[in-house]
Amino acid sequence: MTVARLVVGVWLALALVVAPRRAVAAPALPIQLTRGDVVVRAEAGLERMARRVADRAARSLVKISADLPDLPRPATVEIRVVASSDDLAAAAPEGRGAPRWAAGVAYPDLGVIVVAVAGRGTAFDVDKTVDHELAHLALGAAVPDAPRWLHEGFAWQHAEDLGFDRIETLIGMAWTGSVIPLDELTWGFPAAEAPASRAYAESYDFVGYLANRGRWADADDDGDRYPFQNFLRGLGEGKSLDQAAQAAFGASMDELFAEWKADLSRRYLLVPAALFATGIWILAAVLLILGYWRRRRRAKATLARWAATEAAADLARVRPPPASAPWADLDLLTDAADEPSEEPDTDPGAPLPPWVN
Numbered sequence: 001m002t003v004a005r006l007v008v009g010v011w012l013a014l015a016l017v018v019a020p021r022r023a024v025a026a027p028a029l030p031i032q033l034t035r036g037d038v039v040v041r042a043e044a045g046l047e048r049m050a051r052r053v054a055d056r057a058a059r060s061l062v063k064i065s066a067d068l069p070d071l072p073r074p075a076t077v078e079i080r081v082v083a084s085s086d087d088l089a090a091a092a093p094e095g096r097g098a099p100r101w102a103a104g105v106a107y108p109d110l111g112v113i114v115v116a117v118a119g120r121g122t123a124f125d126v127d128k129t130v131d132h133e134l135a136h137l138a139l140g141a142a143v144p145d146a147p148r149w150l151h152e153g154f155a156w157q158h159a160e161d162l163g164f165d166r167i168e169t170l171i172g173m174a175w176t177g178s179v180i181p182l183d184e185l186t187w188g189f190p191a192a193e194a195p196a197s198r199a200y201a202e203s204y205d206f207v208g209y210l211a212n213r214g215r216w217a218d219a220d221d222d223g224d225r226y227p228f229q230n231f232l233r234g235l236g237e238g239k240s241l242d243q244a245a246q247a248a249f250g251a252s253m254d255e256l257f258a259e260w261k262a263d264l265s266r267r268y269l270l271v272p273a274a275l276f277a278t279g280i281w282i283l284a285a286v287l288l289i290l291g292y293w294r295r296r297r298r299a300k301a302t303l304a305r306w307a308a309t310e311a312a313a314d315l316a317r318v319r320p321p322p323a324s325a326p327w328a329d330l331d332l333l334t335d336a337a338d339e340p341s342e343e344p345d346t347d348p349g350a351p352l353p354p355w356v357n
Contacts, residue, residue, distance in 0.1 A: 027087045029080060037074070042081035049117060050081055053130055060131045064138045064158050067229055071142035071236040074111045079130065085119025104129040108140020125161075132159035143235045149185040152200055153207020154232075169201040174268035182206075182257050209260045216250055217259055 029041035031050045035058040042050035057079060065073060080091045088098035088105055091114045098105040103124040104115040113133040118124055135155040139146050146154075173179055180190075180199055189199040211228040214221025227248045234244030241253045249256060 026090045027082055029082075029091070038077045038079065040079045040081065043083055046081055046083065046117065049126065053079055053081055053115065053126065056127055056130055057134060060134050060158070061138065064131075064135050067154070067157070067225065068138060068142040068232055068236070069229055070233060074137050074141045076111050077134070077137060078112045080112065080114045081117065082114065083117050085116040085124075088114050088116055104133045106133040106136035106140070108137050109144075111137060111141075113137060128159045128161055132156070132161075135159065139232075143232060146235065147186040147241070148188055149182065149199075149203040150207060150235075152189075152203040153205075153210075156204040157207060157211055165197075166201050166204070169197050170205055170264065171268045173198060173202065174264050179261055179264075182253065205264065206257070206260050209263060210249070210256065213249060213256075213259075215248075 027043055030044055031040075031042040031047055033040045033050050033054045035054045038054060038057045038061070040050050040054040040057070042053075057077065061073075061077070082088065082091050085100060085103060088102060089100070092098045092105060093107055093110050093112055096107055098114060101120070102116075103119065104113060106113050113130070115126060115129050115133065116124060117126060132155045135158040136151055139151055139154050143150075178198065180195070180202055185199055185203060190196050210231065211225055213227060214223035215227050231244050231248035234247050235241070239247070245251060245253050245256055251259070
């Protein structure tokens, strides 16, 4: 009985593995706009987004092509716009698929891009996504055999998105020396999340270094991207990575990679110390502000106390009026007051009458 159950369990497991998945219907894309060689198709309700994508794609392709002089360009570009990233795979070319976590996917050999407006409960930056995927498409047409690290770094050059998580990854790589060898990034990236994050960060930063490097390894040699463009031109003409690098930069890929690692250390090894020093300055500034605020409150309290003391002193110096006038008991309307005295008061010390007629 146990053996029979085991056989049945194995059979069911195999059936689940080999059973074909239910095909998901491709979303309808009834909206269609054309801008030269760019065609945008979108889901219903995304008319405004489709116009925005079409106008931006035409402008972005001109800027991207400036980095790929004298090289082939995509004959046509088709951009498919869907509302949710859950529909990326269904809207992709047949048999290609797409990762559910992505905001956009490019298929350079077909000249197709699929872009999502939102996903995972958040809205995507569609402009950056379009620029990023167009760069993949343009590089794929110009350099069909471009390695994966060059693809990702080139796309980032035209849609920069250097968040704190990417900087944190680069700092960790500089401190731990966990740089992935360039050969391992040529055709694919690691599947695990942490190594994949390092692979993307490394590709972005290394290609950024090449794009800003002059003809020679000299900080004052500003090549104005010409050496980088020359490097890409060489690859498009069929040169190997080393041949194109020697012609453009006067160094092999290994030498350029070693330069970049040294530059990475210079830029990021001191970042934690700088952050610590910045934190000390911020703390000192906060304490200074708190001290000033406390001194101001104390001064206000002292001034208020002084004012109260002076007011009390002023009040004490004022003589209060008599309880009653000296003549309060004298009735000036009586006859006695009107009649003169029979005997005039000749006493020189007698008080004067309290009134004047």
